[in-house]
Amino acid sequence: MLLQITMVLLAAAMFASLVRMIIGPTIWERLLALNLISAKTLLLLVVHGVYKQKIILLDIAFTYGIIGFLTITLLARLILAGGREK
Amino acid sequence: MIVSGLLILSWIYILFGIVGIFRFSNMYSRLLTSSKIDTVASITILLALIFYNGFSVFSLRLFLILIFVIITCPISNHVIARSAYLNGIIIEKEGKK
């Protein structure tokens, strides 16, 4: 029961950061919202894997964490170098 | 008992993370607030799940994910903050309007 409420709260938090991503004025706030969504996705996968007792979902969560970290790092370095407009 | 306590604590952290995104109007305050509360929330949830499973294969895998989160969460926050700072976003005073 507690795990189900946790999953619902995580989904609501993801939706809220999606709203921030749409209305954010500068580009770094959108990047921040992307970071939040990636961390929440890892947590949602882990909690769902424990709830269903399937160990393969934890491996998928691990891979998702690595991909999210690489995405944030590469996008931040691209924006730091000036982006496409320079 | 300890599992339900840690899970309820993590709900409080997630709610404060949502509030922190929409409450401030400065960019650095938003960055400091939401990402930090989010890191603490993920550590709390992973610790609660380790205690929930006891001593098994699940706990070992969850412990690896916990170490991964502790190492990589600060780096991604630091990269965003550095990219905003070097591009010349000025820190504005907030709360003295």
Added chain:
Amino acid sequence: MVYIKKNYKLFIVLFIFWMLLTLSFNYLNLAAGIIICIAVTKLSYGIVYTHHSFVFKSIKISTIIKYFIKLIFEIYKSSFSYMLCIIKKDCIPCIAEVDLTISDPLFITIISNSITLTPGTMTIDVNDNKLTVLSLKNCCDYELISAEIKNKFENFFI
């Protein structure tokens, strides 16, 4: 083969991580793990270790465990005082510069990561051993922030 016989520590650490991530004891799995770990150990000559020892200075395990417990305790303690800051909405972000006395790059990395991990402070930039720290406090006092950081983290490694 000579390098591996001298530097067996890296091979053992890599093989432990391989076994933790796969968790199956087939013969095929063990053979693949041994071959990949030997290749990685041989290719990382000159980057991670030279023919004397590791490039980095090694840390004791007991220090790491003590530091970890202290770090988690510090995170929870400062997160409670930080939630009050969200409710009252009286935060002013400010930038301070902190001079460290340690000059080893590994320790500077660990210290700046743990500064970013505790709520309320964040490392922005590093020049040799001068950290630029973005802090969120009610009062902007530079000396107080740097004294706090030195008391919390730096005293572990001296």
